[in-house]
Amino acid sequence: MPSAPNSFRTGPDERGHFGIFGGRYVAETLMPLILDLEKAYNEAKADPQFQGELKYLLSQYAGRPSPLYYAKRLTEKLGGAKIYLKRDELNHTGSHKINNVLGQVLLAKRMGKTRVIAETGAGQHGVATATACALFDIPCVVFMGSVDVERQAPNVARMKMLGAEVRPVTAGASTLKDAMNDALRDWVATCENTFYCIGTVAGPHPYPAMVRDFQCVIGEEVRKQIMEAEGRLPDTLVACIGGGSNAMGLFHPFLDDPGVRIVGVEAAGRGLDTEEHAASLTGGRPGVLHGNRTYLLQDGDGQITEAHSISAGLDYPGIGPEHSWLKEMGRVEYVSATDDEAVEAFQLLCKLEGIIPALESSHGLAHVMRLAPTLPKDNLLVLNLSGRGDKDVPQMAERLGMKI
Amino acid sequence: MSRIQKRFAQLKADKRAGLVTYITAGDPDTDISYQILKGLPAAGADLIELGMPFTDPMADGPSIQLAGQRALKAGMTVDKTFDMVRRFRKETGDNGTPILLMGYFNLIYQRGPERFCKEAAAAGVDGFILVDLPPEEADELKPFATASGLDTVLLTAPTTDDVRLPAVLKYASGFVYFVSVLGITGTKSATEDAVRTHVERIKRHTTLPVGVGFGIRTPEQAAAVARHADAAVVGTAIIDHVKAGLDDKGKAKPELVPGVFAYIKALADGVRGVRKA
Numbered sequence: 104m105p106s107a108p109n110s111f112r113t114g115p116d117e118r119g120h121f122g123i124f125g126g127r128y129v130a131e132t133l134m135p136l137i138l139d140l141e142k143a144y145n146e147a148k149a150d151p152q153f154q155g156e157l158k159y160l161l162s163q164y165a166g167r168p169s170p171l172y173y174a175k176r177l178t179e180k181l182g183g184a185k186i187y188l189k190r191d192e193l194n195h196t197g198s199h200k201i202n203n204v205l206g207q208v209l210l211a212k213r214m215g216k217t218r219v220i221a222e223t224g225a226g227q228h229g230v231a232t233a234t235a236c237a238l239f240d241i242p243c244v245v246f247m248g249s250v251d252v253e254r255q256a257p258n259v260a261r262m263k264m265l266g267a268e269v270r271p272v273t274a275g276a277s278t279l280k281d282a283m284n285d286a287l288r289d290w291v292a293t294c295e296n297t298f299y300c301i302g303t304v305a306g307p308h309p310y311p312a313m314v315r316d317f318q319c320v321i322g323e324e325v326r327k328q329i330m331e332a333e334g335r336l337p338d339t340l341v342a343c344i345g346g347g348s349n350a351m352g353l354f355h356p357f358l359d360d361p362g363v364r365i366v367g368v369e370a371a372g373r374g375l376d377t378e379e380h381a382a383s384l385t386g387g388r389p390g391v392l393h394g395n396r397t398y399l400l401q402d403g404d405g406q407i408t409e410a411h412s413i414s415a416g417l418d419y420p421g422i423g424p425e426h427s428w429l430k431e432m433g434r435v436e437y438v439s440a441t442d443d444e445a446v447e448a449f450q451l452l453c454k455l456e457g458i459i460p461a462l463e464s465s466h467g468l469a470h471v472m473r474l475a476p477t478l479p480k481d482n483l484l485v486l487n488l489s490g491r492g493d494k495d496v497p498q499m500a501e502r503l504g505m506k507i
Numbered sequence: 508m509s510r511i512q513k514r515f516a517q518l519k520a521d522k523r524a525g526l527v528t529y530i531t532a533g534d535p536d537t538d539i540s541y542q543i544l545k546g547l548p549a550a551g552a553d554l555i556e557l558g559m560p561f562t563d564p565m566a567d568g569p570s571i572q573l574a575g576q577r578a579l580k581a582g583m584t585v586d587k588t589f590d591m592v593r594r595f596r597k598e599t600g601d602n603g604t605p606i607l608l609m610g611y612f613n614l615i616y617q618r619g620p621e622r623f624c625k626e627a628a629a630a631g632v633d634g635f636i637l638v639d640l641p642p643e644e645a646d647e648l649k650p651f652a653t654a655s656g657l658d659t660v661l662l663t664a665p666t667t668d669d670v671r672l673p674a675v676l677k678y679a680s681g682f683v684y685f686v687s688v689l690g691i692t693g694t695k696s697a698t699e700d701a702v703r704t705h706v707e708r709i710k711r712h713t714t715l716p717v718g719v720g721f722g723i724r725t726p727e728q729a730a731a732v733a734r735h736a737d738a739a740v741v742g743t744a745i746i747d748h749v750k751a752g753l754d755d756k757g758k759a760k761p762e763l764v765p766g767v768f769a770y771i772k773a774l775a776d777g778v779r780g781v782r783k784a
């Protein structure tokens with residue numbers, strides 16, 4: 104294991120690497136555009152006007168800050184750690200995805216781009232992108248695997264209502280990975296006028312760092328809110344991981360606080376002992392896909408294997424490169440939760456707290472159900488509730504055998 | 508001199524441009540794919556690109572995506588790709604036609620670049636064309652390729668401007684591959700004017716031969732490229748001929764292999780009809 108750096112928050116290096124992870128493994132056609140994007144982002148980041156506009160939109164349009172809610176009944180039920188929920192599901196459009204999208208679409212405008220494309224799994228990133236594009240009057244095309252179009256139908260309708268075009272992708276397993284492939288293919292052909300709004304901390308540099316920066320608002324708010332509520336930093340942070348953006352947004356501002364234990368929860372699908380899961384850190388090896396080096400589910404030759412999760416937003420055989428690095432540095436623990444555990448957690452939160460969580464976030468909660476009872480009552484635990492479960496209602500009603 | 512350098516020197520002496528043909532290794536199955544590979548030089552291919560099928564070919568259009576899926580389904584692997592090349596060198600005795608492996612970096616990364624290069628060179632491979640390894644990441648492969656005597660053909664695109672070109676060319680050897688359109692394989696074609704302008708621009712920066720590909724489908728288009736570039740690269744259109752030779756069950760009909768060769772012969776005639784200074 105490489106020796107620990109002075110800070111876990113300084114990455115990536117100027118070439119976009121987090122240790123051996125990250126980088127820019129893209130077609131030459133895209134390379135000059137990615138260099139442009141990096142330059143434009145660095146300028147925007149340092150521009151008070153850009154930051155001011157983003158801050159305004161986050162508060163007045165998206166509804167930030169989201170509350171840090173003490174989940175009393177959940178805490179009592181689990182009988183251990185004191186559990187706070189970071190209520191990012193209350194954001195406009197229903198998930199944390201809007202934090203990143205507002206930043207990227209503002210940047211697209213600033214760069215003079217006239218068309219935005221996005222990939223989506225659960226549809227939350229697609230809905231957020233369609234929303235921002237409606238607001239800024241930019242044409243928007245969202246790529247979505249045809250399996251996900253089916254299981255997240257409410258979000259498909261939302262995107263269409265917002266004026267976006269949804270392009271179902273039928274290649275491979277027809278899920279998030281395939282949607283990302285087709286978005287990249289579109290981008291190679293249209294890069295001169297099109298901005299690719301990536302929905303998670305993956306893709307080629309500068310995306311993993313840029314999306315992280317936009318999502319860090321989550322963790323920065325938690326720092327302030329927990330100080331106000333408890334007068335000290337939290338002991339434990341938990342978040343679910345698909346590509347890893349909601350998790351990185353919560354974790355990153357705490358990486359240099361050694362007293363804060365940080366846990367990311369991947370999707371274990373039908374179980375890690377089966378081939379049907381999406382736990383790339385636990386079940387994968389480093390490889391190169393979608394523009395970066397990271398842990399991937401793959402066979403011996405390096406062919407990418409299909410992921411599986413009940414949750415469309417976690418159904419991805421890779422993970423953001425910074426998570427791969429944090430795993431290797433030992434700073435963050437990565438665990439997993441199965442489909443069944445997530446479904447149980449989903450129901451628990453509905454009934455105990457009157458909150459219908461997204462199936463993605465339910466994976467984080469599933470781990471909290473295992474972890475919290477083992478922790479003392481004064482352990483302050485924050486779970487990122489990355490999204491609400493409205494989009495999952497039809498799928499869950501069917502799974503739970505409800506007649507509607 | 509590498510096989511690629513020798514081949515371009517020969518083409519120059521013959522006062523003509525070359526034809527580079529792409530096929531996906533193992534499409535539609537190992538046996539038919541090998542039959543095609545074996546007959547490519549006789550059909551008129553001057554250089555061969557052998558695609559390594561990959562599950563997620565991000566820069567390829569539907570034709571080459573599906574070819575890769577057919578190959579993987581039929582059991583194609585990296586080892587079997589090396590076997591095809593080894594067998595080609597041994598059975599045909601062809602020691603002059605360069606074979607380049609084309610594809611995506613993960614397959615090389617998994618085996619380890621050093622080992623991959625050694626095994627590829629031992630099998631009779633001459634170089635690489637890697638879609639997702641721009642100069643920014645090329646250090647991972649270049650030293651091992653050089654040590655094994657393999658050329659690295661880098662891609663340039665219409666978006667690669669004069670400021671950036673030298674950085675790309677620094678890592679290029681064998682020839683330079685100009686991707687003539689913005690987009691994935693098999694979708695658009697460039698105009699002859701655009702090809703001429705870009706090739707002239709690239710040649711101001713390098714003495715390496717320039718091959719031009721993406722969107723060439725007809726002998727006339729191949730000839731138009733041959734007028735300005737040192738080689739014309741054809742991929743998707745060949746793959747489409749492979750596909751046309753499959754029955755509804757995906758099995759090769761008897762006319763598949765001859766059909767592919769007849770098409771390549773027509774392309775070669777187009778390229779060879781252009782006399783170069």
Ligand SMILES: Cc1ncc(COP(=O)(O)O)c(C=O)c1O
Nearest residue numbers: 227345346347348349416463490
């Ligand atoms: C509510 C919610 N949480 C989490 C995720 C997973 O993405 P990430 O790991 O980037 O936060 C998604 C993705 O669709 C989502 O919709």
